[in-house]
Every structure is written in C-alpha cells, then in structure tokens.
Amino acid sequence: MVAGVCYGMVANNLPSRSDVVQMYRSKGITGMRLYSPDAQALSALRNSGISLMIDVGGTDQLAYLAASGSNASAWVRTNVQAYQGLTIKYIVAGNEVLGGDTQNIVPAIRNLNAALSAVGLGGIKVSTSVRFDVVANSYPPSAGVFAQAYMTDVVRLLASTGAPLLANVYPYFAYRDNPRDIQR
DSSP: OOOEEEEOOOSSSOOOHHHHHHHHHHTTOOEEEESSOOHHHHHHHTTSOOEEEEEOOSHHHHHHHHHOHHHHHHHHIIIIITSTTOEEEEEEEEESOOGGGGGGHHHHHHHHHHHHHHTTOTTSEEEEEEEGGGEEEOSSGGGOEESSTHHHHHHHHHHHHTOOOEEEOOHHHHHHHOTTTOOO
C-alpha cells in the first residue's frame, strides 16, 4: 500500500525541508504532493525514494505554461531536470482551477507533455486536480456527466496520454457537515 501526504508549506515555524523528508521516511510515507516546485523541498527529496506529485503553482504559472512550449520547456529544465535523483510520478497543471483560468488547463498539459517528451521524460504523467463537485451526476456511472463543459476536453486529453484525472476529496468536510448520517 502506498501512503502519501500533501506537503503544505504555508505556515510559520515549520521544520526544515530535510527534517520533514526524514520524518516522512521514518513514518513509511512513500508518496508526497508538493503544491508548488519548492527548490529546498525538491533538493531535500533527492534520492529519498518518495514518489512525487508536483503542482506547477498558481493560476499565473498555469497561464505561463499554457502560453508557449518554450515556457513549458523552461519550467521542466528548472523544476524537473535540475533535480536529478527525484522520483516524479505526476506534474499537476492546475489545482481546483475555476472560471476563465480553466481555458489554460489543456494547453498547459499539452505543452508540459511535449517538453517532458523532448528531454526523454515522457514517463512522467501530466494531469490536473479538480474539485470533487466537478461531476454533476455520478449514478449510475454510465449516466455520469461533468458539471462544467471544459472538463470534456481535459478528460479526452488525459485519456489520450494515459494520465489519471486527479480529484481532491475531502471526507472530513462531508462528515463535519453531516455527522448524523456518516459513520466513522
């Protein structure tokens, strides 16, 4: 079984990146998600054996990557190739992207895929991470439909590359909002 965690770095008085990596390893954690390509964290993760999911950063980075293949190539050089010894499983082009920024998801994924392939790293899958409510109807599965039209193009692209659609699921919030009907 793979145990993975999200490594958030927006707080005060956090331990050093290398201390965090050592703690994760001591607890048997073998997967980690970084919400942005933090240079210190990436350096600390070299040769750690922890599989990574690296988000590109905010919607400004998503737009930058969607704008051109050369931007994606620069991002790959700076945030992937510069850190030999990492086990990168996924790059996440956008986290719960909303509104007009959704138009950048498909071009960013395409540009990142091309940039990774060009340097022999096509085995790293590029996806996007969506809110769980992206599905408007899920039952029966054959009647499933997305709540937003842009998702059709996203899913087609992911299917063509063999990348998974990543969904952020928050079971605690479901329990918090309805503890009477949800058993622990």
